Amino acid sequence: xxxxxxxxxxxxxxxxxxxxxxxxxxxxxxxxxxxxxxxxxxxxxxxxxxxxxxxxxxxxxxxxxxxxxxxxxxxxxxxxxxxxxxxxxxxxxxxxxxxxxxxxxxxxxxxxxxxxxxxxxxxxxxxxxxxxxxxxxxxxxxxxxxxxxxxxxxxxxxxxxxxxxxxxxxxxxxxxxxxxxxxxxxxxxxxxxxxxxxxxxxxxxxxxxxxxxxxxxxxxxxxxxxxxxxxxxxxxxxxxxxxxxxxxxxxxxxxxxxxxxxxxxxxxxxxxxxxxxxxxxxxxxxxxxxxxxxxxxxxxxxxxxxxxxxxxxxxxxxxxxxxxxxxxxxxxxxxxxxxxxxxx
Numbered sequence: 377x378x379x380x381x382x383x384x385x386x387x388x389x390x391x392x393x394x395x396x397x398x399x400x401x402x403x404x405x406x407x408x409x410x411x412x413x414x415x416x417x418x419x420x421x422x423x424x425x426x427x428x429x430x431x432x433x434x435x436x437x438x439x440x441x442x443x444x445x446x447x448x449x450x451x452x453x454x455x456x457x458x459x460x461x462x463x464x465x466x467x468x469x470x471x472x473x474x475x476x477x478x479x480x481x482x483x484x485x486x487x488x489x490x491x492x493x494x495x496x497x498x499x500x501x502x503x504x505x506x507x508x509x510x511x512x513x514x515x516x517x518x519x520x521x522x523x524x525x526x527x528x529x530x531x532x533x534x535x536x537x538x539x540x541x542x543x544x545x546x547x548x549x550x551x552x553x554x555x556x557x558x559x560x561x562x563x564x565x566x567x568x569x570x571x572x573x574x575x576x577x578x579x580x581x582x583x584x585x586x587x588x589x590x591x592x593x594x595x596x597x598x599x600x601x602x603x604x605x606x607x608x609x610x611x612x613x614x615x616x617x618x619x620x621x622x623x624x625x626x627x628x629x630x631x632x633x634x635x636x637x638x639x640x641x642x643x644x645x646x647x648x649x650x651x652x653x654x655x656x657x658x659x660x661x662x663x664x665x666x667x668x669x670x671x672x673x674x675x676x677x678x679x680x681x682x683x684x685x686x687x688x689x690x691x692x693x694x695x696x697x698x699x700x701x702x703x704x705x706x707x708x709x710x711x712x713x714x715x716x717x718x719x720x
Contacts, residue, residue, distance in 0.1 A: 405478025
């Protein structure tokens, strides 16, 4: 009798644990367990596409599907996440759309305090978003000095302050309470902003610094000048010392860089290359030779290589390869595809 009761209790506990485990694995919405493709679009409107990781589900315009006639805005630039929310930056409309990252239902719009917003990161309930403000081709007198970081309270979805940079600003990452911001267009410096004190430092890295990653206390910044050879600049966070990995002229047209599982992946033209994170010379042997005519977005995630082939007069394409360079999937996405964002 006691044995039967103990067996029944054990079975009940096992069943409960199994059900709890299954519940934890259940998708949180239609757009869980997959990736978004951000499509820049036009000055009027862009779009976001979604594919499941196994490619069995695809939606070309998830925002329109979830929100009907509401417009997401134009020149979509970046998506960043915080908890179950996604923040979609529309640089052309000076708005950030706040949506549930799993359903893409609109929660709020941040539509004041922004001027040509670019990229965002999150720390302790606040978002830090670079703003290009006035572009230099519109106003040469101020275009290279009026950029700022908007500090956004994510509880109220309002811009609560600005950090004036007296410089241009683009991509950024946040490490140990500091923003590290690249200035690809008109500067040779890396900006370092203390988010607590708003103090700004600079490090000389050379012109055209763009893609930026951090690994093991070191920044990796891809410099891709319009002419001449490029390089990866490595900046140690502890002392700001610099080392460089020079690229040969045969690797012309450097575009993007990503770091995954101790390998540095980078694009030159429509091809993808990889080298060990501790290497001192770059590989010149392509692992992917894509048919893309204009690589405008790039990522490496979950043992796959993602390439956005942007078109601005028709639908773009996204190519997904395995790490051996074998094509896994080709997707027809929206106009001006420029980035991949993973929702797992």
